[in-house]
Amino acid sequence: MPKRVDHAERRAQLAEALMRIAAERGFEAVSLRHVGAEAGVTSGMVQHYFRSKDELMSFALEVVTERAHARATAAVGEAGSVREEVRALLTALLPLDEARRVEGRVVLAFMSYSTGRPELAEVLRQNTVAMREHFAGQIARVWAGENRLGMEPLQAATGLVALVEGLGVHVLGEHYAQEEALAVLDAHLELLLGQSMRRSG
Amino acid sequence: MPKRVDHAERRAQLAEALMRIAAERGFEAVSLRHVGAEAGVTSGMVQHYFRSKDELMSFALEVVTERAHARATAAVGEAGSVREEVRALLTALLPLDEARRVEGRVVLAFMSYSTGRPELAEVLRQNTVAMREHFAGQIARVWAGENRLGMEPLQAATGLVALVEGLGVHVLGEHYAQEEALAVLDAHLELLLGQSMRRSG
DNA sequence: ATTTTTGCGTTACGAGTGCAACGTAAAAGG
DNA sequence: CCTTTTACGTTGCACTCGTAACGCAAAAAT
Numbered sequence: 075m076p077k078r079v080d081h082a083e084r085r086a087q088l089a090e091a092l093m094r095i096a097a098e099r100g101f102e103a104v105s106l107r108h109v110g111a112e113a114g115v116t117s118g119m120v121q122h123y124f125r126s127k128d129e130l131m132s133f134a135l136e137v138v139t140e141r142a143h144a145r146a147t148a149a150v151g152e153a154g155s156v157r158e159e160v161r162a163l164l165t166a167l168l169p170l171d172e173a174r175r176v177e178g179r180v181v182l183a184f185m186s187y188s189t190g191r192p193e194l195a196e197v198l199r200q201n202t203v204a205m206r207e208h209f210a211g212q213i214a215r216v217w218a219g220e221n222r223l224g225m226e227p228l229q230a231a232t233g234l235v236a237l238v239e240g241l242g243v244h245v246l247g248e249h250y251a252q253e254e255a256l257a258v259l260d261a262h263l264e265l266l267l268g269q270s271m272r273r274s275g
Numbered sequence: 276m277p278k279r280v281d282h283a284e285r286r287a288q289l290a291e292a293l294m295r296i297a298a299e300r301g302f303e304a305v306s307l308r309h310v311g312a313e314a315g316v317t318s319g320m321v322q323h324y325f326r327s328k329d330e331l332m333s334f335a336l337e338v339v340t341e342r343a344h345a346r347a348t349a350a351v352g353e354a355g356s357v358r359e360e361v362r363a364l365l366t367a368l369l370p371l372d373e374a375r376r377v378e379g380r381v382v383l384a385f386m387s388y389s390t391g392r393p394e395l396a397e398v399l400r401q402n403t404v405a406m407r408e409h410f411a412g413q414i415a416r417v418w419a420g421e422n423r424l425g426m427e428p429l430q431a432a433t434g435l436v437a438l439v440e441g442l443g444v445h446v447l448g449e450h451y452a453q454e455e456a457l458a459v460l461d462a463h464l465e466l467l468l469g470q471s472m473r474r475s476g
Numbered sequence: 477a478t479t480t481t482t483g484c485g486t487t488a489c490g491a492g493t494g495c496a497a498c499g500t501a502a503a504a505g506g
Numbered sequence: 507c508c509t510t511t512t513a514c515g516t517t518g519c520a521c522t523c524g525t526a527a528c529g530c531a532a533a534a535a536t
Contacts, residue, residue, distance in 0.1 A: 078533080079483070100390045102303060105523060117524090118485050127524065183387040185448060189301050189380055195448055202450040224469075225462035232442075232451065233459045239444055240437030247386060247396055249403040250433065258434045261426035265466065268425070279503080280513070306493060318494090319515050328494065 085123050088113050089134040097176040101183040106130075131187070135197055138180050142167065142201075145174075156212050157267045163209075164238045164259060169246050178246050206231050216267050223266065230266055237262060286324050289314050290335040297335075298377040302384040307331075332388070336398055339381050343368065343402075346375075357413050358468045364410075365439045365460060370447050379447050407432050417468050424467065431467055438463060 091113035095104050106117040106127060113120075124130040149166040153159035169178035181198075188194035209231035217227060225233075241255040292313035296305050307318040307328060314321075325331040350367040354360035370379035382399075389395035410432035418428060426434075442456040 084483095098391070100392075101387060106525090107523080116485055118487095119483080121525075122482090122484060125525095179387070179390055182383075183390075185444060186302060186380070186384040186387045188448070189384075190299070191301075198448055199450045202445055202448070206451075223462075224465050225459075229455075229459050229462050232445075232455060233438060233463055236441030236445055236456075236459065237434060237438045239441030240439065241433075241441075243386060243440055243444070244403055244433075244437055247389070247399055247403070249400045250407075254430075254433060255437075258426075258430050258437065261424075261430050262434055264425050285513095307495085308493080317515055319517095320513075322495075323512095323514060 081123070085133060086137060088120055088123060088130065089137040092130065092134045093138065093176055093180045096183050097179040101187060104131075132194060132197075134180070135184050135194055138177050138184075139197060139201055142177060142181075156216050157263065160209065160212055160234075160267065161260070161263055163205075164234065164263075165256070167238050168242050168252065168255060168259070170252055170256075175246065178242055182243065182246060202235060205235050209234055213266065234262070234266065282324070286334060287338060289321055289324060289331065290338040293331065293335045294339065294377055294381045297384050298380040302388060305332075333395060333398075335381070336385050336395055339378050339385075340398060340402055343378060343382075357417050358464065361410060361413055361435075361468065362461070362464055364406075365435065365464075366457070368439050369443050369453065369456060369460070371453055371457075376447065379443055383444065383447060403436060406436050410435055414467065435463070435467065 088109055092104055092109045095108055095112050099108075106120045109130070110117040110120045120130065124133065145166045146163050149162035150159050153162045167174075169175040184194060185198060188198060206228065210226075210228040213230050213234075214227040221227075223230065238259065241259060244250060245252045245255050289310055293305055293310045296309055296313055300309075307321045310331070311318040311321045321331065325334065346367045347364050350363035351360050354363045370376040385395060386399060389399060407429065411427075411429040414431050414435075415428040422428075424431065439460065442460060445451060446453045446456045
C-alpha cells in the first residue's frame, strides 16, 4: 500500500473545504471539483473518499454539528453557575466570530437543503430536540418547581433555543449588529433566570 | 400584437411556479426549464419575461415578501387591541398552513442563497428592520414609558421577531409541532405584554 | 523481487444548465 | 391588405455537473 493515509483526517479536510465554499460562494457552488480544488486536490481524490456527493454532504453536516457540540461542551466546562452555563451554551451557538459565521452559514444552507432529504433533516432535528431538553432541565432546576412566568420549563427552553436561532440568522444576514443580538439574549436570560423573576408574582 | 398578455401576471405565475419547485424539490432544482415546465410553458417563455435567472430569482423573492406583507396587514385589520395586533402579525409569519410552509421554505432558501448577493440580502434585511421597528413602537405604546422588564422596547421587539423566526424555522424542519410553537409564542407575548408584567417590579 | 493493495490523477460520458439566436403564428396599426 | 410588433416555441452552444472507468506510482506483503 502507499503512503498510509488517515482516512478520517482526509475526509475532515474535504468537509472543511466544502464548508469554506458553501460559506463564501454559496451552497450551489459546492461541487466535487470545487471542493477538490479548494482542498488542493482533484475531484477524483474526493471520489476516492466519498462514494457520492450525498455522502460528502451528509458527512459535512455531521462535522459541523459535532464541531458545534464540541464548542458547546467546552463552554459548559468553564461555567460556574447554571445561568452562566446556559449563557455560555447559547453564545457558543451565535455567529460571533468568523469560524462560527462559516458554520452558521453552512447550517443555514443545510436547513434549506434538507428539504426532501429526511436523513439530513433528522440530524438537525435531533440537535434542536437535544438542546431543548437540556435547557428545559436547567431551567426547571433554577425555577425549582415554582413557575411564576406562566410557562413550563420546556416552553421556556423552546423559546430560548428559537430566540437564539432567530438571532443567529439575523446576525448572519447582517440585519443588525451582533452586539444587539447579545444584548437581547442577555435581557431574555435575565427575564427567565434572573432575580427579577423572584420579585414577580 | 398577439393576444395582449398581462406582463405582471405572467411574471407572478412564473414566480409561483418557482416557489412550488423550491418548496417541494429544493432550491437547486430551480432551473429555467423546470420553472417553465411547472408553469406549463417552455424555458424560452421564461426567458421572454425575465432577462436572466437572477432577475427571476429577485422577482420571486419580492413576490414572497409582498405576499407576507399583505397577509400581515390583513391580519392587522382584524385586530381589536395592540396585543391582538401583535399576535396576529406574528402568527401570520409562522408556517401554520401549506401556503405559508411553501413561503417559509422559499424564504429560508433565499436566506442561504443571498450569501454574496447583496441585493437579495438587502430585501430580507429591510423586512426584519421594518418589523423590528413596528413592534418596538407597539410595545412602547403598551409599556407607556414604564420599563419593568429590564429591556428597551426595541430589544423586546428584536427578541420577538427573532423568536418567531426561530420558531418558524423549527416548525418548518418539523423539530416540533406547530401547536408547541404557538404556545411558546403566546407565553412570551403574555410575558412581554400581559398583565403579569404590571405585577412585577 | 514480485505481487498486491492503496492513493490519487486522468479521461470520458450523458445529462442538465443559462443563455443567445432564430422561427413563427397571431393580433394590432397603418 | 400589409407591415409591424408581441408572444411564444425551438434549436444550438459552451459549459458544468456527478459518476464510472481506467492508469499508474508507491509502498506494504510475500
